[in-house]
Amino acid sequence: MGKLIKLEWEKYEIGKYIRNAAILIVLLVIFNYAMTFLGIANDPDTGVPDMAISNMGVSTNVELLTDITFLIFAAAMHATFIIGAYKNKTMNLMFLYPLNRKKIMAAKMLAVCIFCFAGIVIAKLACYGVSNLGFMMGQKASFPMDYNMLSVSFYIQLLIRSAATISISLLALLIGMIAKSSKVTVISSFLLIILMQGNVGGATFKDNLAVPIVFMAISVLAAILIVQRVEKRDVM
DSSP: OHHHHHHHHHHTTHHHHHHHHHHHHHHHHHHHHHHHHSOTTBOTTTSSBOGGGTTOOHHHHHHHHHHHHHHHHHHHHHIIIIIHHHHTTHHHHHTTSSSOHHHHHHHHHHHHHHHHHHHHHHHHHHHHHHHHHHHHTTOOOSSOOOOOTTOHHHHHHHHHHHHHHHHHHHHHHHHHHHHTOHHHHHHHHHHHHHHHHOEETTEEGGGOTHHHHHHHHHHHHHHHHHHHHTTTOSOO
């Protein structure tokens, strides 16, 4: 499986994805820093954060920005690695190899998920780290520091939420495969992350660790369904 994943990275020139992910991480760090310490989220009249985001902490900004960015990034990669492979017939060629189809599909999904999971974890740590440095330097912040990078639970939650976010891309992939559309895959990923970060009544999904775990479980089922379907179809 490891060799298949490596081959997928080589086939799709993973270097360009590393470059794009690095650019995104730098932009996310800059934007989060600007929101937290440079006042770009503040109302120009009052000098304080707009009412819509006044209850946000630094972690809310970081989680929302990184989750949206890397979920869409993962969905776009899935669209290229899998849906694009069906449309340009390279998937059919791979199915002629003396390899289990399920293993080929699993390798493609894992190639995307492993890469994007590493990317989103690095992005979150970079954003939190730079913000933490700003607080340590005594800079005036628009949002409260609501996390503790010295706590083990901070890293556990970060890893769980990151894994859940990237796993949701598999659910978006399933929707895109059913619709036979790369665009639907990307759009679905955006709608799903908005749902994950949203709230119903007084229940706020983004603050409940159980929510990403539930989404992760659903996404794993979606991945199983995708792998099972690969034996029954050759083209999209």
